[in-house]
Amino acid sequence: MKRFNELTWIFCFVSILLSCAVSAQTVWLDQLDLSAATQGYGTPGKNKTVDGGKFMIAGKTYERGFGSHAVSSLEILLDKKVKSFSALVGIDDEVKGHESAAEFQIIIDGKRAWSSGIMHLGEPAKLCNVVLVGAKKLRLVVTDGGNGNFYDHVDWVDAKFETEGVTTLQTFNPISDVSYILTPKPPATPRITGAKVFGVRPRSPFQFLVTATGLRPMKFSVEGLPNGLKIDQNSGLITGVLSSPGTYTVKLKAMNGKGEAGRTLRIVCGDRIALTPPMGWNSWNCFANEVSANKVKRAADAMVKTGLINHGWTYINIDDFWQNHRDAEDTTLRGIFRDEHGYIIPNSRFDNMKGLADYVHSLGLKIGLYSSPGPWTCGGCAGSFGYERQDAESYARWGIDYLKYDWCSYGNVIDGLPENDPYTVSSLSYKGGDKLSTAIRPYKIMGDYLRQQPRDIVYSLCQYGMSDVWKWGDSVNGNCWRTTNDITDTWASVSQIALSQDQAAAYAKPGNWNDPDMLVIGTVGWGHPHKSKLRPDEQYLHFSLWCLFSAPLLIGCNLEQLDAFTYNLLTNDEVIDVDQDPLGKQAICVQTIGDLHIFEKELEDGSSAVGFCNFGLDSVDINYRDFNKLGVAGVQMVRDLWRQKNIATISTAKEALSLKIPAHGVLLYKFSRVRKN
DSSP: OHHHHHHHHHHHHHHHHHHHHHHEEEEEGGGSOGGGOBOSSSOOEESSOTTSOOEEETTEEESSEEEEESSEEEEEEOTTOEEEEEEEEEEOGGGTTSOOEEEEEEEETTEEEEEEEEEETTOOOEEEEEEOTTOOEEEEEEEEOSSOSTTOEEEEEEEEEEEESOSOOEEEOSSOOOOOOOSOOOOSSOEEESOSEEEEOTTSEEEEEOEEESSSSOEEEEESOOTTEEEOTTTOEEEEEOOSOEEEEEEEEEEETTEEEEEEEEEEESSOOOSSOOEEEESHHHHGGGOOHHHHHHHHHHHHHTSGGGGTOOEEEOOSOSBOBSSOSSGGGOSOSBOTTSOBOBOGGGSOHHHHHHHHHHTTOEEEEEEOSSSBOTTSBBOOTTOHHHHHHHHHHHTOOEEEEEOGGGGGOTTOOGGGOGGGSOSOOOTTTTSHHHHHHHHHHHHHHHHTSSSOOEEEEESTTTTOGGGTGGGGTOSEEEOSSOOOSSHHHHHHHHTTGGGGGGGOBTTBEEEOOOBOOSEEOTTSOEEOSSOHHHHHHHHHHHHHTTOOEEEOSOGGGOOHHHHHHHTOHHHHHHHTOTTOOOOEEEEEETTEEEEEEEOTTSOEEEEEEEOSSSOEEEEEOOHHHHTOOSEEEEEETTTTEEEEEEETTTOOEEEEEOTTOEEEEEEEEOOOO
């Protein structure tokens, strides 16, 4: 019997060992679906880097892993069936020559379990090894190292899970990919939209389109229109010239078969233009170097045909590549840069620039162009260096209404052309932009020449925020100025830009606007079209914040490919009114609760627009009571601007406001004081 018991015990022990051996599994990270990852640039790399190469960290190569780009995140469901995770992490050598820095983090069930600390290019890979017994969810995160996320190519190599019997794990993206439309359809009765104040300089051509939603045909009229101006009753286009300074408050009217609407417009004839942020379209994000006059005409036609024009969208702006190129293989970009008098000659795609401008104007829209204070644009086309007067005169002669002036190659000619040979100058250099006098010089030259022209030209300084441009942009006759580097259609880019805007907020006012770059919604792609990588909630947050920031609203998508969701984003008049508010203040972040950032903007009528913005990967569900932080008090009517409906009347001293905000989502509310009779 004793012998039998011993054999039984041995058999059971061996069975347990065999069972453990069978159930224990190694699951490699690169075996999972990595497409669920979000990252700052490119696409997730399975057993390859962001640029498609082999992994190499500090000179050592690795065969397998996950190549990404900060800021990145990958969620993995564990379901309490994983014992541990291990990996080596570091910055890939493929970005040599750049100051790359990043921090790797492991989040287990919402709590940080491990961090690499800030790592720099050239540092050996660091080992991470975390216990996951009983864990439900793992999040692999890489943040930038505090110097921006440019060239932060990051690797998780030799990354593997030790599991309890499962052979694969599910990855997922916590940000919803479900498109939902909030903007109600406008009624058939007229509703006047667009700016409530308009600035023009004396003796400059006046063009303002009265815009309205509602059933067509529609008739327009104006009461109190000053001498020198007239309105086309069929189109609503007001044109003419005002000879003397003055402020005129007029009553706009729109009427159709269903009813009529009225609204006041303040016309300010004086020294300042762009009294509300410019709204329109720019060619770069969808067409890039393939732009042509035909594509610009089609964009203008689409602005009208889709009805975007009825919501205040005004400008059709041509970015780079309307000029001839220094060394293009494309024959349509080859040609003489300038005539014998130094006046620029557009490339063959734009053989009649004045005719194009006239066509755009005939639709009730305005037109913009792009150049650089250097000899070359960013794309290698002819810039304005040394020919600023001729270019300003050309723009006015053609009928241009807007100029985007991009720093580009100017950094290479701050001391003049080398041996007077512009061909030795590269197309891009930030050199000198951090020195105030150097940063100001080229923009003042062009700004002065633009002011000498017989028409108003909105002047947009594109120099990426160098030398705190918001502090001096007005002094060079600028109307708006970039506060950041180029935007991309990634959460990392949009969120990083959004959270850096407070520093410039105090300098926003009518005629002076901080520009966090173009809208990256709809079909974009810089010549390689694709739907924006931003998920629906991220696009709502993006558009809401740009309106709260009083930012220029420049659509970057293909207007001929507007889907219902994008159209919903671009046609909510109550949201657009936040951007176009005549007071011209910019929202600032007044409170942070974890990943919830709350932005408040004072409006002209005394109300406040508030954006409850969730920058985290988990939804936020709170009862909000800190109304003093928002600057609102007493009994307040709370209106949901996206849904265009009142949702609550609350006493701020006694009641709370229930907030449910999706991950990377927003609630955009307007708080209006309820006055006692």
